[in-house]
Amino acid sequence: MSRTLAYILVMFISTNLVRVLPLTLIRKPIQSPFIRSFLYYVPYVTLSVMTFPAILSVTQNPVAAAAAFVVGILAAWFGRSLFQVAILCCVTVFLLELVLV
Amino acid sequence: MTEQNRKNLARGARNGIPISMGYFAVGFTIGIAAKNAGLTPLEGGLASMLNMASAGQFAGFTMIAASASFAALFLMEIIINARYLLMSASLSQKIDEKTGMLKRLLLSLCVTDEIFGISIAEQGKLDPFYTYGAYLISMPGWTLGTYLGTLLGGILPLRVMSALSVALFGMFLAVIVPPARKNRTVLVLILVCFAASWAADQVAFFDRLPSGTLIILLTLVLAGGAALLFPVSDDTLNQETAGSEVAHE
Numbered sequence: 001m002s003r004t005l006a007y008i009l010v011m012f013i014s015t016n017l018v019r020v021l022p023l024t025l026i027r028k029p030i031q032s033p034f035i036r037s038f039l040y041y042v043p044y045v046t047l048s049v050m051t052f053p054a055i056l057s058v059t060q061n062p063v064a065a066a067a068a069f070v071v072g073i074l075a076a077w078f079g080r081s082l083f084q085v086a087i088l089c090c091v092t093v094f095l096l097e098l099v100l101v
Numbered sequence: 102m103t104e105q106n107r108k109n110l111a112r113g114a115r116n117g118i119p120i121s122m123g124y125f126a127v128g129f130t131i132g133i134a135a136k137n138a139g140l141t142p143l144e145g146g147l148a149s150m151l152n153m154a155s156a157g158q159f160a161g162f163t164m165i166a167a168s169a170s171f172a173a174l175f176l177m178e179i180i181i182n183a184r185y186l187l188m189s190a191s192l193s194q195k196i197d198e199k200t201g202m203l204k205r206l207l208l209s210l211c212v213t214d215e216i217f218g219i220s221i222a223e224q225g226k227l228d229p230f231y232t233y234g235a236y237l238i239s240m241p242g243w244t245l246g247t248y249l250g251t252l253l254g255g256i257l258p259l260r261v262m263s264a265l266s267v268a269l270f271g272m273f274l275a276v277i278v279p280p281a282r283k284n285r286t287v288l289v290l291i292l293v294c295f296a297a298s299w300a301a302d303q304v305a306f307f308d309r310l311p312s313g314t315l316i317i318l319l320t321l322v323l324a325g326g327a328a329l330l331f332p333v334s335d336d337t338l339n340q341e342t343a344g345s346e347v348a349h350e
Contacts, residue, residue, distance in 0.1 A: 004139070004140055004141075004144055004165065005144065006171065007161070007164075007165045007171070007174060008144065008147060008148045008151065008152075010171050010174050010175050010178075011148065011151070011152055011157070011158070011161045011174065011178055012151040012152060013175070014174075014175045014176075014178035014179050014182075015152045015154050015157050015178050015182050015185075016151075016152075016209075016210060017179070018178075018179055018182045018183065018185045018186050018189070019182075019185045019186075019189050019209040019210060019212045020189070020206060020209045020210070021186070021189070022186055022187075022189035022190035022192075022193055022209070023189045023190075023192055023193045023205045023206075023208060023209035023212075024202060024205050024206055024209065026190050026193050027193060027198060033332045033333075034328050034329065034332065035328075036187075036333065037327070037328035037331070037332045037333040038324050038325060038328040039183060039184070039186060039187040039190075040187065040328075040333045040337070041287075041290060041323075041324040041327045041328055041333075042180075042183045042184055042187075042320060042324045043183075043184040043276065043277070044277050044280075044281075044287055044290055044291055044294070044324075045290065045294050045319065045320045045323045045324045045327070046156065046180070046181050046183075046184075046316065046320050046324075047156060047273040047276060047277050048277060048290075048291045048294035048295055048298065049294050049295075049297070049298040049315075049316055049319045049320065049323075050156060050159070050160065050181075050273065050316060051270045051273045051274065051295075052294075052295045052298055052299060053298060053299045053302050054270070055267060055270040058263075058266040058267065058270075059263045059264075059266060059267060060259065060260075060263045061263075064263075065267060068267045068270075068271070069267075069270070069274075072267075072270065072271040072274040072275070072278075073274055073278055075271075075274075075275075076274045076275045076277075076278035076279055077278050077279070077281075077282055079279065080275070081123075081275070082123055082127075082215075082272055082275040082276070083122070083123040083126060083127075084275075085271045085272065085274060085275035086123075086126065086127060086268040086269070086271035086272045086275065087126075087268070087271075088271065089267040089268060089270065089271030089274075090264040090265055090267060090268050090271070091264070092267075093263060093264040093266075093267050094260065094261070094263075094264035097260060097263060097264070098260075101260070101263075
């Protein structure tokens with residue numbers, strides 16, 4: 001097996017372990033307020049730290065990426081759907097880089 | 102499978118169509134990340150089919166590109182997908198408690214932000230077949246999108262690639278920002294996360310840690326700190342799981 005396939009297998013096992021264990025094992029609500037709160041905050045923290053400042057280094061021009069970051073926050077704040085927010089970010093970068101790059 | 106199960110399966114599939122279309126588009130950009138990490142189109146598609154996890158796959162491909170260890174990748178996926186733990190736990194309360202092990206297992210494999218969102222929104226108890234229907238429509242969109250993204254990523258103009266590369270971050274923002282509007286603690290937490298992540302990026306020491314370790318550290322410290330300082334009430338936990346609103350739009 002290639003190393004890449006081994007990586008994919010590791011991802012498959014760990015990602016789905018997280019999904020499978022609660023539904024198959026827990027038949028009562030989680031009681032610990034700390035664990036419940038921790039799990040509640042995890043997605044916000046993980047996605048936040050993955051987005052910024054990483055977004056600034058994926059485009060040809062960091063200014064265009066910063067603009068997309070702001071546009072994305074505003075669009076999401078004002079209730080645009082997941083798909084719309086993603087597209088607006090892309091369009092922002094594309095248009096700005098026509099000028100900047 | 103009863104007649105009611107069949108109806109729910111079809112209804113889930115119908116409600117899964119917009120999810121599938123969104124997945125196809127975002128899957129395409131995940132495919133570009135897969136290509137950058139050295140995966141072939143088939144490997145990219147396989148990873149998507151087996152994982153169905155945008156943030157998890159994005160982080161995973163980044164770690165594959167950096168030749169991370171298997172243990173680091175394993176831990177990273179556990180942490181970054183920890184929200185599925187909560188969603189899966191939440192769904193365990195939403196189904197009939199007599200639901201058998203196989204149905205539970207299959208249901209758990211369907212958990213994504215969006216599919217969880219439409220499943221938890223069902224009136225009363227959830228029929229797992231509704232969720233199976235949504236999954237059966239969404240998964241091919243995600244997989245095909247990734248396959249094509251990995252295949253075509255390299256031959257698209259640099260301009261287009263550059264623009265597409267922010268799509269995933271836009272999707273992350275669409276998941277975390279709307280709840281922040283309603284919940285001040287989440288809003289402040291996100292701002293603190295941006296600041297802490299930026300500050301850590303400036304510190305040369307963190308560059309030497311294995312890839313992904315910084316995200317794990319920041320998550321443990323910041324989510325742990327927030328949980329200690331601002332325990333979440335049961336009402337909030339039941340109403341506002343991240344990602345659960347996205348699917349309603």
